Amino acid sequence: MALIETRGMTKVFRTPLKGPGLAGSVKHLFTRRFTDRVAVANVDLTIEAGEAVAYVGPNGAGKSTTIKMLTGILVPTSGEVHANGVVPHKQRIQNARNIGVVFGQRTQLWWDIPVRESLALLKEIHRIPQDRYEATLQSFNELLELGELLPVIGRRLSLGQRMRADLAAALLHDPKILYLDEPTIGLDISVKDRVRAFIKQLIAERGTTVMLTTHDLGDIEDICRRIVIIDEGRIIYDGDLQAVKDTFARERSMHFQLHHPPADPAAIAARVPGVKLVAGEKPEQLGVHFDRFEVSAADVVAAVMTEADVIDFHIDEPAIEDVIRKVYAGQLDLSAAEA
Template structure:
């Protein structure tokens, strides 16, 4: 069974539009004007059981609206939607038992009671058997290292401590699908890595599907092999992370430290006809810009290594963050 299957998923909002000036304000009292905003525009999205997918886009692209429809908070204006085999809005009572949700800016734990009391309440809500509850909780307490936090009220936890507890709360009933919205926002590097390791483990062990929305590109690179990119309510890219890199990385940079100062014209002459560009960075430091991804560094080295002594070489890979920024700046459709 597919975790998510959406066809033509659309959400429109009716927004009040005020007219300028005092006269316009009086007119608005008698006859208000509205305009329709299409936040999500007929998107198709299929996610198989066990996939870890990044759902990304700039602010206002429609990510949060999509997540609210997928979790049953909002009803679509148009289109077909099944999540874990249910209609999220119409079959909400059965549906919510199959999903877990972690929002970086919101808490599902009770603020003034001990963490473990929140867990017990959620156990009752989801009707988790005692044996299953103890086994799952013990495992998550150990992996996420929250044993010392169980007796503390949630309001006394740091952000990193609370996020680890939020993950436990979302997974107590072992959902088939986990929604993560900025799960590592504001966390230090060590806590982020612990959470990523834990998420990879539950995905591998239980086949939990993960849909991740984040602005932290390192989360995507650590967890997801597939990226769905949204812009102005439309899907502009849906494919592999490595494919995204291949299609959008036009070349790479190679930093060289040379044994002696070499005239740039000598380097240009020895690599004439190749799709590349040389740049001087210091007396003995130069940068090679490869203009095409199919040009190998070894091909360039073969032309210069017999004539120029290279002390050190470092290849600079283009980050996923740079690729995503470039896509949005160029505004090109990939789908």
């Protein structure tokens, strides 16, 4: 059996349908009318040990709900879940020994005590022997630089510091599976890089299985080889990350800042066939869209520089969200990538 396996996993949230105010509440006691919202529908997911899976989709697609069912926080309305041989919501305590969870928006540290004491408390809760505890902290220290965080009170940590401490807290007991829900949200670039490097190291050295939800293409590209796309509670794609990118994330945009408005835009287009020119907000700005498999970025830069006086430029990679958005709009056919 695979490490994580779900069959027909479904979660329906039931909201009472009641009128406003006290009268509405009282009336509801007798009518008992509800609306059902299907957050996750019939999800079959199989994850092998050692895999790193990105789980993506727009807000409200059911990402967090899935993670919460896999970790045993939520009980599925129907279907089966197994993680490392246990049913998470039924055998919570055994399950807790196998998993580590990090929520980007929230912290499991106690906010009123120093990080050191939070970690020591988790050591007691997980019954980690002293020597192993010290060794683990030591091994985390290089990338997470815990030393400077240990004496800080939980609520005084900055977002980046908190994430580093939370990662350590989630991994103290060396879990087989690590769930990360938006781990890099709101972090600055240098912390993001450090977090990603840490997770990569974890996968490489400990063989930890990682499942991560994110909006950041960088996270996915750095860490994962497999991507699962979910929309309206259903899995709409499950497969290789590179295939998705090659198929859908082909388009690049370059944005140029020029000294003067380009004299003859058509001449640029003529030098690199297949590109699309877009006027910027000001006449001195110019956008160029192109398919990276047909035109190289270098060619585009060369073309623009020949025809105009360039001050500055940058490239936009398409965010995975754009890809996903296109999928919903029916502009992309996912079967093309799976083939």
